[in-house]
Amino acid sequence: MDKQQRRISPLAQVEIQALEEGREWARRKIERDLQKLADQQGEFSPLDQPSLDPDSPAPDRADHQRR
DSSP states (O other): OOTTSOOOOHHHHHHHHHHHHHHHHHHHHHHHHHHHHHHHHOSOOGGGSOOSOTTSOOOOGGGGOOO
C-alpha cells in the first residue's frame, strides 16, 4: 500500500456502501414514481395541443404516439 493511500476502516466502508445503495434505491423509486405519473397522464405531446390558427391542419396522432 502506498503511503499516500489511506486504509478505510470497515465501518467507513459499510457507511459508503449504505450510502451508495440508498442513492440507487432512491433513484429507482423516483424513476418508478415518475413512470407511474407519466402512465396516468396517458399520451401527451406539446405538439398535440390545439393550434391557435383555426386554418392550420391538425397534427397526425400516429406521429406522436409512444413506442
